Amino acid sequence: MNELVKKKDGDVPFIDICYGLYLFVDRLYKILIQRKAEDVLFFAREGQLLKEMFDFYQSTLVDEKKIKSHYLKVSRRSTFLLSLGPLHQEGFDVLFRQYRRISILDFLKSLDLVDSAELFAREMGVGVDTLAEVSSDLPTDKRFLKMLQLPAFQDAYESQRLERSFAFSEYVKSLLGATELPTDLHVVDVGWKGSIQDNVYHWFSKEKGSGAKVHGYYVGLIAPGATTAENTKAGLLFSSTEGRTPGFHVFNENRSLYEVILHADHGSARRYIFSKSAGVSVIEDEVTDAAMIAEFIRPVSRDLMVKFKKLVVAMSAAKLSDGELLKLAMSRHGRMVFNPTKKEIEWIFSVSHVENFGVFEESSFGGEEKSVPFLKKIKFTWNLVLLRRPSQLGFWPWLTIRRNAVPGMASVYEFVRIRQSRVNPENGAG
Template sequence: MNTMFTGVEITEKVKEKVNSGSLPRIVCFDYFDTLVTRKVYPEATKKLAARNLAVICGESCRWQTLYELRAGIEKKLCKESVAAGFDAEFTINDLGEELFSILQHTGWLPDWMDEKTFFTCFISTEIAVEKNVQESCYVLTELLKFLHKKQYEIYIVSDFYFSREQFRLLLEYHGISKCIHGIFTSADNRLSKGGTGRLYEEIISRLSCNAEEILMIGDNRRADYDMAVNRGLQAMHLDRGEQYEKYSTLQMKETESSLENDTLSSVFMEILEEQEVSCFGEMGLTLWYFIRQLFIRLNNDSVHDVFFCSKEGEFLRKLFIQFQLLCFGREIIRSHYLLVSRKATFICSLDSLEKEDFSRLFAHYRDISFKEFLLSLNFSVKTAKKICELLELPYNTRIQDLEKSFEFQSFVSSDIFRDFYEIHRVEQKKHFLSYLESFGKEAISPSFTMVDVGWKGSIQNNIRRCLPEDIVVNGYYIGLLSPTEVTETNRKHGVLFSDVPVHSPFIHVFNNNRSLFEMLLGATHGSADGYFDEKVFADEKDHRKSLAFSHSGKNDQTVVSVLDLPEERKLFKEKIEPLQGAYLQMNRELTKAFSLSLKNSPDLQWFAERHARMVFFPEKREVIFFSMLYHLENFGLFEFTDFQVTGDISFSRKVKNLRLLLKDPAMVLETGVWQPVILRRLGLEFLQPLDGRKRFKRIFS
């Protein structure tokens, strides 16, 4: 007599019994390989959890060691359970406690990780990995939902080391928790259905029913069928032969491959191709590599709170949170979003007029107007005009070497400017510090950690000048180029590239079009505009063309504002947001692929080569797309900058440009602007493939 059925056959038989009224009122489902299957062979799940936990524990801890320790602890706990009169079962909680004790004794845990923190990370990582590797079995979950609608009592019965509370998180993930009346696991009862069958006796007792009033459905012949029938339950045995063969194949592949040298490069390329990003698809790969390296660096440096700086930090933070949730089930490193800009923080960092010479502004902007000077100090247009009118100074006229001009010396020594300046400077700094304190003192003291796109770290310098001297400010950047004001209390780290103390590998790839990072990491809002008292902001918001983004401080007194410009909103909605949506999805798929494999991530050179495709061999549509972008210069100079080609270029002009290029290539191409855009502006875009090959060969040969 056949006692093994497919999911479809079981569904048909159960529905027949429902229609005839002969189905027991209580239906129990096994979970693994019944309601869900795994994308990896079962034991690999523990290895993946060990791999992710090792990342959290830090550089001194190898995942293979964690896995071996785990196996030994499991055996020990099972023996202790049997000795106490129960079955050979254990709980994930007991496993975590034992593992922490061993790791702490051996010194393999970072100093900051106490037992509570380790346990939380351990459990959340286990649950996250289980979610990643599981796939819902449609036929059986639909049967479960059908029975729920028919008001049958439904229970999950599983020989597994999760408690019912932890198990319910998996049911919620698959959207079936509301259909379940209860959960029986071997971990909660220290009794098994497969080992001794005593878990069934516990179920019968707990539900106060007769054994024949229960139907058990599951894939394991011994645990879900024989033991259930022996205890008097009705049972149906699910055929999962194909799934078992799949597990065997996956295990054999792992055994045959060298995990130390094997990488996920081909899988990552498949994900890139499947996403079909309209432009600059490889940026999704670069951002994934940056986010993973950023997490490793922050974790190894014992960072618990990190601030992502606006505007580029808005999307980077989304990627950072998603990466952590998929790998570890929670934010191991808490992230915050900080509204800052050069303009908004510069005034906060300035000293009294007796000590301030504004050299940090004039070092980069010499020939500017009084308007541009005052707006860089974050005065509103209304106030800036008023100051110039009172002092009878030209407002819009750019003055050569303004800092050294007679007009400027007279300007800064005037009582009128002094009064406006001191009130404005003190108020802005007070409200900025109130804004920082709203995140909690533990987030900014004894160290303050920030993430930004790069390149010199001027915003970090401003923040450093605002904070007490004993607070160490750490900045982590996509890249650094000649970073300024680096000290023991103002540290800067380039994650993808840096030119200090020497050029990092492949710097000339990632640095070749820095504007690409800035443009593609645009935000849903405008630049940070300032930090204000509510009443002051109400009077100035129209003149500043800004909106209140958030309120902070005691009694919500501090308004943090952002610029609200239609041109920026349009650019983001039409050009940038669709690309970010694709990058976010790619980040998710790359992270899941990494979480489902014990293979290594590709190395930096692999990611650099992919990134090089964008900067050295762009498609025509990508150059055109980039040429249509623009951004607002919001410090020093206040104007929109774009990359467009203006007007047609005559043949004679193209010949002159070609001669100039051949005479001095560096002068023409090494201006900091992306070379394909320069060549397009010169009408020489036909030279791009040649120039790209030359640059690629120079770097990767």
């Protein structure tokens, strides 16, 4: 174990994330056993590699109980329409609580009803380009409200809502090898609010009634979403929903790392289709970032999996307590987010993220280092000291502070975050 920790991994960026992911998998297995789960569903797309890790972890167990794992191709978009009720009952709160400044076309894409956009535009007496115009507040937009009254929209909404709900039910049953849906579902995802789980729960409660329960397990959880006693969520590596867990400020620094490194090799799920002859088909987006995945992400995730397997084998002999594991994982993760190599910074700026719900655009994580005038650095630092968190802190606050504050402030930020995340190795408590 000591040799593995001390081993230099060459130029593989962010490979130390494997320690936190091992702790997550270890905690996941134990809580599933404690709750007597028979099956667990890993949500696409980050769940693809998490499932592979979980399966290998279980393969090294000798006498312990094994849990059947399944990979469920879902997204916020593919589960949105089937989670909704009849149109006259809907305010589309799940979408509009986060995205209000969007176009009608974005709304239709989020429901995956965009194939009917020309028909809706024609019945409204406008061109499709009009539907692409961004509204300052779509829920109150007159054109949007007019579209909701169209018989064509109402027919498409209701027929697709019911068809996709049935298809999704058949899909879940086929994965579980069951003729009927269970009353409890155990699901796994990377985080951060559990929006897909909320959609799945709303669908599931319509299918199974008041006895339906969904239990979600996340790498990190920073907001409860629609959590209830029947729709539970747990951030197993870090969480801030019921107070910050030990190590939170370290693992929460640059959450984008998890999303990028756990990126799957297939497109985002759009909808589900069922036919008696072919069964269920999952319609996916075309993979537009295949070159980026092949060049930057896949080599890292491949080497990460190799190290993860070595870590699992080493841990089977090391027998570290949860608190000791947490302290080790926090130390290695802190190295990445507070003392990254030049190659690691360049790597994260070489990848991008595609948003597939609410807004549909590709965004990168940054660019080349630029010189910041000293007076601007003083102003930035002053706002930081006064706890006026500038919106430009972005996805990686430490790096933003290093770039924009006076020299030494990034080290102060690191010291504060590490101190806030102190861990007792005996019991994992802060």
